[in-house]
Amino acid sequence: MATIESYTTAAGKRYQVRYRTPQHTQTKKRGFRTKRDAEDFAATVEVRKLAGEYVKPSLGRVTVADIAPIWLSRKESDVARSNYRMLESAWRVHVQPRWGTVRLSDIDLADVELWIADMRRKSGATTVIRAYGVLAGILDDAVKARRLRANPARGVENLPRKTSKRRVYLTADDVGRLAAESKHRALILTLAYCGLRWGEAVALRVQDVEFLRRRIMIRDNAVQLASDFSEGLTKSRKDRSVPVPQFVLDELSVQCKGRALDALVFGDGAAYLPRPKSDGGWFVAAVKRAKVQIVTPHDLRHTCASLAISAGVNVLALARMLGHADPSVTLRVYADLFDTDLDAVAEALDAKCAQSVPNRCPADVEQAPKKPLTSVNG
Structure with a gap:
């Protein structure tokens, strides 16, 4: 048990608490102005020791x-x-x-x-x-590391909320015009119809394009840091298989022709394709010539989600295609797209189920016998 002792300083009488840690080493804490404060500290220490929450004060003195x-x-x-x-x-x-x-x-x-x-x-x-x-x-x-009993930064109430960025979705016609005006036609179509992230697309190698299965295997992600590139795992840290429309495969076959299996599909030899400049780059120029909404390469990933949802792709398949860890992420990110399908749900149910509901003749309803009212007393 803890013991309380008094001592005298130039500022007056003070109290100290001597106690043992859970490791049975003796320690003390000085400087209490009143005996009541010292007793409260001693009681708190004993409770924390019993609850397994005791933290040695000296461990919290590091910066x-x-x-x-x-x-x-x-x-x-x-x-x-x-x-x-x-x-x-x-x-x-x-x-x-x-x-x-x-x-x-x-x-x-x-x-x-x-x-x-x-x-x-x-x-x-x-x-x-x-x-x-x-x-x-x-x-x-x-x-x-048991240097603190609890995190003093948790529980803040004034942390700002991130505002969602405005998303731009192109139509299929928009994508066609953008691809036609771009010097990287196959890349535009791959981004817009396969939903790859930029780093995944530029890290794509010829051997990752499975023409017979009509799939692309996403294994790597190339991150651009200034003028350097670092290739590593994808954002989800998992390989995934992405379906590819036949017309995109036709473009990829031309892109891959004559290249080694380990060569980059969209790079120049062993060099990765740099992300296009936001001002004056080839992508911005293609957007202007195509006369479509101002978009970024990442907006083509959103466009893929929009086109897939409008085509009736289910959420689970779309989540796997985009590399989302859980379908709830897809629903949250593209909630605005699913909202537009609510009217389509009612129309689909009406077309499918209306004939199954029996008709009721209004005359039969009017002539139906009415139950006599009964009084409270019977």
């Missing part, structure tokens, strides 16, 4: 910067290289300047919320959410 490298190192191996760069940048630019020298035990929820409020005045929602996620993730590691 956030002391344990951040461990978290960052794990993330570097767990996430895509492009994602890691954003996390490392968030740590270096937003988290480290404010929290790097702060001890874990000194972090307070109110201070975290003030930090978020200050960032919201200077940065967008995505930047704020990412920086908060880095801090919260580092402190989660501290809890797992």
Whole structure:
């Protein structure tokens, strides 16, 4: 059990609590102004020891910067290289300047919320959410390492919400004109009718195109970092088989002709095709010539979802095609597209089931005998 002792300082009488840790080592905490405060602390320590929640105070005296490298190192191996760069940048630019020298035990929820409020005045929602996620993730590691009893950053109430980006969906005619005006015709059709991400498309190799099965095997993803490329796993970290319309296969057969099996389909030899520039690049020029809505290459993935849904593809098949981990992701991302099908549901049910409902003659309804009313008393 804990013992309470008094001692004298220049500022007056103070109290200290001596107690044993769960490892049976003796320690103490000094500086309590009243005996009641010391007794409350001693009782709290005993309760936490019994509940298995005790954390040695000295373990919380390290700074956030002391344990951040461990978290960052794990993330570097767990996430895509492009994602890691954003996390490392968030740590270096937003988290480290404010929290790097702060001890874990000194972090307070109110201070975290003030930090978020200050960032919201200077940065967008995505930047704020990412920086908060880095801090919260580092402190989660501290809890797992039993340096903190609970994460003081969890439970904030002023985190901004990300606004959904406006999606553009092209029609099949739009896609045809865009492909006709582009110097990368086969790539445009593959993006728009197979739903590949840009990195998946430029990492595609001749041996991944299965002409007899009318499938494309998505195994790799090429991430562009400045002028360099890094090839790794797909976003879902799983291979997937994507169906390919015959007219797209015809274009791919021309694209693959004369290339080695391990050659890139859309690259130049062993060199990846760079992402088109947002201003003055070949894709923007093709969009202008085709006179379609202003779109990005990624909008062609959304277009694929739109065309597939309008063609009656079920959600499970579409989710597998797009590489979503769960069909609920597909429903959430493309909820606006499924809303437009509600009227079609009623029309389909009317056409299919109306003949099965028996007709009732209005005269029969009027002549039907009515049940006599009964009084309360019978």
